[in-house]
Amino acid sequence: KQEVTQIPAALSVPEGENLVLNCSFTDSAIYNLQWFRQDPGKGLTSLLLIQSSQREQTSGRLNASLDKSSGRSTLYIAASQPGDSATYLCAGTTIKAAGNKLTFGGGTRVLVKP
Amino acid sequence: DTAVSQTPKYLVTQMGNDKSIKCEQNLGHDTMYWYKQDSKKFLKIMFSYNNKELIINETVPNRFSPKSPDKAHLNLHINSLELGDSAVYFCASSQESTSGSGELFFGEGSRLTVL
Numbered sequence: 001k002q003e004v005t006q007i008p009a010a011l012s013v014p015e016g017e018n019l020v021l022n023c024s025f026t027d028s029a030i031y032n033l034q035w036f037r038q039d040p041g042k043g044l045t046s047l048l049l050i051q052s053s054q055r056e057q058t059s060g061r062l063n064a065s066l067d068k069s070s071g072r073s074t075l076y077i078a079a080s081q082p083g084d085s086a087t088y089l090c091a092g093t094t095i096k097a098a099g100n101k102l103t104f105g106g107g108t109r110v111l112v113k114p
Numbered sequence: 115d116t117a118v119s120q121t122p123k124y125l126v127t128q129m130g131n132d133k134s135i136k137c138e139q140n141l142g143h144d145t146m147y148w149y150k151q152d153s154k155k156f157l158k159i160m161f162s163y164n165n166k167e168l169i170i171n172e173t174v175p176n177r178f179s180p181k182s183p184d185k186a187h188l189n190l191h192i193n194s195l196e197l198g199d200s201a202v203y204f205c206a207s208s209q210e211s212t213s214g215s216g217e218l219f220f221g222e223g224s225r226l227t228v229l
Contacts, residue, residue, distance in 0.1 A: 034217060042222060043118075043204060043221050043223050044206075046217055046218065049215060049216070049217040051215070087155070091218075101159055101170055101172075102159065102218060104157040104158070106156060107155060
């Protein structure tokens with residue numbers, strides 16, 4: 001059974017600093033790993049999807065890496081801005097099958113102070 | 115032109131009532147889901163439908179009955195509501211065929227409060 005953990009649960013940084021968010025998973029047979037952003041009272045916005053054959057994905061200031069052997073994924077946000085304040089969730093699925101059962105971590109709540 | 119839309123956004127009701135939440139996606143995806151986010155913000159899958167066929171049923175009480183009239187819609191009906199059903203329910207969709215990436219797209223959520 002896949003378990004996903006995100007530490008720390010909360011993080012506060014000054015504007016301009018780079019953010020490093022960690023995600024660990026127990027089953028290395030991961031098929032997809034997806035990073036989401038959730039603003040208070042809102043739904044989840046997909047940020048990056050890393051498939052099992054990939055090691056990283058980049059979109060603008062965001063870069064996510066996947067290391068299946070160590071069971072870790074890291075989301076980097078360069079030059080953080082107050083608008084990056086949100087909860088970031090990672091989620092993984094272990095098999096390619098109809099249904100794509102994502103297992104979510106508990107999230108890291110990020111505050112970027114101006 | 116919202117990709118995954120769900121209604122209502124807020125629902126307040128009494129214990130014992132029956133209520134429904136509707137979800138529609140216009141992304142042409144073949145798979146839809148219901149997830150529940152509890153008060154501690156943990157997200158857990160409840161159901162998954164692929165081309166109108168139930169694929170995942172995650173030990174959810176049978177008071178919860180999903181219905182997929184077509185692959186663009188997945189509704190959730192809840193009977194005899196209990197206090198513990200209070201949560202935010204999220205609908206999501208993805209393309210799971212061989213040509214799809216499996217990336218999930220979520221709706222804005224429906225906050226259910228049972229009094």
